[in-house]
Amino acid sequence: xxxxxxxxxxxxxxxxxxxxxxxxxxxxxxxxxxxxxxxxxxxxxxxxxxxxxxxxxxxxxxxxxxxxxxxxxxxxxxxxxxxxxxxxxxxxxxxxxxxxxxxxxxxxxxxxxxxxxxxxxxxxxxxxxxxxxxxxxxxxxxxxxxxxxxxxxxxxxxxxxxxxxxxxxxxxxxxxxxxxxxxxxxxxxxxxxxxxxxxxxxxxxxxxxxxxxxxxxxxxxxxxxxxxxxxxxxxxxxxxxxxxxxxxxxxxxxxxxxxxxxxxxxxxxxxxxxxxxxxxxxxxxxxxxxxxxxxxxxxxxxxxxxxxxxxxxxxxxxxxxxxxxxxxxxxxxxxxxxxxxxxxxxxxxxxxxxxxxxxxxxxxxxxxxxxxxxxxxxxxxxxxxxxxxxxxxxxxxxxxxxxxxxxxxxxxxxxxxxxxxxxxxxxxxxxxxxxxxxxxxxxxxxxxxxxxxxxxxxxxxxxxxxxxxxxxxxxxxxxxxxxx
Amino acid sequence: xxxxxxxxxxxxxxxxxxxxxxxxxxxxxxxxxxxxxxxxxxxxxxxxxxxxxxxxxxxxxxxxxxxxxxxxxxxxxxxxxxxxxxxxxxxxxxxxxxxxxxxxxxxxxxxxxxxxxxxxxxxxxxxxxxxxxxxxxxxxxxxxxxxxxxxxxxxxxxxxxxxxxxxxxxxxxxxxxxxxxxxxxxxxxxxxxxxxxxxxxxxxxxxxxxxxxxxxxxxxxxxxxxxxxxxxxxxxxxxxxxxxxxxxxxxxxxxxxxxxxxxxxxxxxxxxxxxxxxxxxxxxx
Ligand code: HEM
Numbered sequence: 001x002x003x004x005x006x007x008x009x010x011x012x013x014x015x016x017x018x019x020x021x022x023x024x025x026x027x028x029x030x031x032x033x034x035x036x037x038x039x040x041x042x043x044x045x046x047x048x049x050x051x052x053x054x055x056x057x058x059x060x061x062x063x064x065x066x067x068x069x070x071x072x073x074x075x076x077x078x079x080x081x082x083x084x085x086x087x088x089x090x091x092x093x094x095x096x097x098x099x100x101x102x103x104x105x106x107x108x109x110x111x112x113x114x115x116x117x118x119x120x121x122x123x124x125x126x127x128x129x130x131x132x133x134x135x136x137x138x139x140x141x142x143x144x145x146x147x148x149x150x151x152x153x154x155x156x157x158x159x160x161x162x163x164x165x166x167x168x169x170x171x172x173x174x175x176x177x178x179x180x181x182x183x184x185x186x187x188x189x190x191x192x193x194x195x196x197x198x199x200x201x202x203x204x205x206x207x208x209x210x211x212x213x214x215x216x217x218x219x220x221x222x223x224x225x226x227x228x229x230x231x232x233x234x235x236x237x238x239x240x241x242x243x244x245x246x247x248x249x250x251x252x253x254x255x256x257x258x259x260x261x262x263x264x265x266x267x268x269x270x271x272x273x274x275x276x277x278x279x280x281x282x283x284x285x286x287x288x289x290x291x292x293x294x295x296x297x298x299x300x301x302x303x304x305x306x307x308x309x310x311x312x313x314x315x316x317x318x319x320x321x322x323x324x325x326x327x328x329x330x331x332x333x334x335x336x337x338x339x340x341x342x343x344x345x346x347x348x349x350x351x352x353x354x355x356x357x358x359x360x361x362x363x364x365x366x367x368x369x370x371x372x373x374x375x376x377x378x379x380x381x382x383x384x385x386x387x388x389x390x391x392x393x394x395x396x397x398x399x400x401x402x403x404x405x406x407x408x409x410x411x412x413x414x415x416x417x418x419x420x421x422x423x424x425x426x427x428x429x430x431x432x433x434x435x436x437x438x439x440x441x442x443x444x445x446x447x448x449x450x451x452x453x454x455x456x457x458x459x460x461x462x463x464x465x466x467x468x469x470x471x472x473x474x475x476x477x478x479x480x481x482x483x484x
Numbered sequence: 485x486x487x488x489x490x491x492x493x494x495x496x497x498x499x500x501x502x503x504x505x506x507x508x509x510x511x512x513x514x515x516x517x518x519x520x521x522x523x524x525x526x527x528x529x530x531x532x533x534x535x536x537x538x539x540x541x542x543x544x545x546x547x548x549x550x551x552x553x554x555x556x557x558x559x560x561x562x563x564x565x566x567x568x569x570x571x572x573x574x575x576x577x578x579x580x581x582x583x584x585x586x587x588x589x590x591x592x593x594x595x596x597x598x599x600x601x602x603x604x605x606x607x608x609x610x611x612x613x614x615x616x617x618x619x620x621x622x623x624x625x626x627x628x629x630x631x632x633x634x635x636x637x638x639x640x641x642x643x644x645x646x647x648x649x650x651x652x653x654x655x656x657x658x659x660x661x662x663x664x665x666x667x668x669x670x671x672x673x674x675x676x677x678x679x680x681x682x683x684x685x686x687x688x689x690x691x692x693x694x695x696x697x698x699x700x701x702x703x704x705x706x707x708x709x710x711x712x713x714x715x716x717x718x719x720x721x722x723x724x725x726x727x728x729x730x731x732x733x734x735x736x737x738x739x740x741x742x743x744x745x746x747x748x749x750x751x752x753x754x755x756x757x758x759x760x761x762x763x764x765x766x767x768x769x
Contacts, residue, residue, distance in 0.1 A: 135746055135750035168768065169764035252757070255753040256751060256754035
């Protein structure tokens with residue numbers, strides 16, 4: 001990658017000339033958005049305390065700028081970031097959980113940066129979480145592992161020609177993508193589990209404060225074979241083939257250092273671009289749009305508050321720029337769900353199934369981006385008090401800090417002994433504070449009506465390492481240095 | 485004879501654990517002179533024949549115990565007999581029909597244990613350790629004896645292909661990685677560590693025979709493989725019932741801690757990865 005590629009921080013090298021002026025750390029095209037318009041969109045009373053609506057997804061405006069591409073260029077010129085052309089090249093709606101719209105094999109995210117990719121990066125059509133036991137025998141081995149991971153991910157995410165070797169030897173690349181690897185929107189995000197901080201590598205004093213072993217919640221039926229891990233990789237790409245290729249490359253390059261413990265892959269449906277539905281959230285296997293109320297991944301201040309560990313987060317200094325990942329494999333009882341009346345389904349979530357709009361009292365169906373105002377509905381006549389979205393986010397000033405960035409994928413694993421489909425949600429969410437985030441939200445959800453249709457069976461908590469700054473840096477360097 | 489140095493870069497990448505784009509280049513083929521392989525291959529055939537002889541004698545005792553209805557003795561002889569088979573698997577497997585009737589596992593059959601085609605060591609294991617009885621085992625015992633003798637005579641007549649011999653080291657480590665670490669090979673007798681050691685012995689024998697040739701090509705590689713073999717054997721030794729008597733065998737696989745299973749996985753995977761390059765290193769196709 002050339003110097004200009006890197007400094008531009010534009011993920012789309014094919015659009016290089018259009019993307020020279022980027023000033024921000026952002027990893028995707030950035031926009032300026034008029035704040036009032038957003039509030040108006042949200043139908044929010046001006047007297048309210050700062051509420052999620054302000055910081056919530058602004059994609060409907062972004063969507064507008066995307067539809068009017070001619071307008072887009074001038075509009076975004078202000079931000080100095082990649083213009084709308086680049087946005088179009090992502091083949092993606094603009095938010096983290098917008099439904100992916102098309103596949104661009106040349107989509108390339110820069111590897112280096114303050115943060116790792118794969119968190120505020122728009123979610124592509126496929127993703128997997130792979131948890132490993134670390135076999136490294138000592139700290140030197142561990143450092144070697146981190147360097148190899150960094151080197152492999154830097155190569156795989158940027159793509160290029162695979163190496164050749166004397167044909168008497170096993171080929172160095174699995175060859176599953178042919179002689180030239182396209183970046184294909186690949187991101188590989190490296191995170192560590194709390195078991196890595198045990199006695200083996202002398203890291204105990206640097207353990208992120210909220211990192212812990214995942215405990216079962218009341219509705220869980222955890223399968224030990226699909227829980228925890230010393231290290232986890234979140235591998236996302238336009239196609240599963242690209243993800244599997246990356247995984248096999250990493251396994252081949254880390255013999256004696258890593259052993260796969262469990263893996264779960266998933267997908268989200270592509271949404272063909274359509275006027276009027278330019279940026280809807282992808283649907284999950286219960287048929288609902290998932291991600292509607294996600295915090296806006298483009299809002300850097302908000303991400304610094306909710307997702308990235310920073311100076312104010314009471315964590316070890318080495319951890320700044322990292323984030324907590326909560327991963328859960330949540331089985332969905334889809335046959336049973338499909339035998340549940342629509343009204344009940346909608347009441348369980350608190351949203352309309354087709355549009356994704358929050359429930360409202362009027363007959364008119366709202367829009368997905370509408371923000372429910374629970375202050376007008378204290379008894380839960382419109383949105384039941386135990387509706388999934390109301391428990392998950394009661395939208396009070398006190399619960400603002402519990403917001404999380406969700407990035408889930410739908411999985412389908414085969415058939416259970418009873419003939420029912422083994423399908424569900426690979427729930428992935430990121431937050432700067434695991435306890436204020438996932439754990440608190442899940443505790444509020446404990447006992448929710450949705451539980452009748454879901455069963456968490458696996459997962460784990462991990463800490464996403466800060467990004468690798470440049471070619472001389474490697475993932476995990478700050479952690480090892482902090483305990484040297 | 486001058487041996488060109490092939491694959492300079494290809495040898496270091498696994499050691500370094502990285503195959504960075506530039507670290508592997510296409511290189512000229514290694515050129516160990518074919519006649520240099522004759523000695524080690526002949527020595528390996530002797531090793532195999534020696535183990536086969538042991539396999540035949542031990543199988544005689546094992547099957548005799550079954551036919552005599554001596555359950556305790558039959559159980560005690562199960563693992564010490566198999567180990568000779570496990571050592572020479574790369575050659576034994578060349579005869580697929582016999583390998584199936586001697587060493588298939590119930591998982592290889594759709595009907596599992598009930599499958600009428602399921603015979604050999606693991607069928608006997610099921611009878612002796614699961615059913616705790618020699619009832620109905622006589623036919624399987626006789627079948628096993630006949631198969632082992634047949635194997636012996638076929639191998640006597642076999643010309644050993646050098647690439648099979650050299651590739652055997654990697655094949656044995658693949659066996660370990662695929663079925664020994666998980667403890668699924670001897671699920672009723674829990675004598676997996678015997679087989680584990682048998683596979684490792686067999687792989688190491690091959691490696692040692694070709695070591696001088698490999699060392700000419702890549703001394704680091706040889707040192708690393710030695711280290712990893714030592715590591716595996718050290719962990720296995722912790723589970724020996726009597727450190728001074730190899731014949732005393734091993735503790736049950738149930739006793740192997742999770743930490744040790746992980747500790748074994750590391751060097752076993754590196755050995756599988758490294759030994760997969762041995763053929764190329766010696767210029768064998
Ligand atoms: C299979 C399990 C789950 C399904 C099918 C599911 C589905 C949904 C749906 C359809 C929505 C509404 C649209 C949206 O805003 O995204 C939603 C919202 C949400 N869910 Fe879940 N969810 C599941 C599990 C969880 C878990 C485990 C958590 C966290 C512990 C969670 C946290 C949230 C949050 C925070 C919201 C947004 C609420 C808001 O801000 O209005 N969900 N979920």
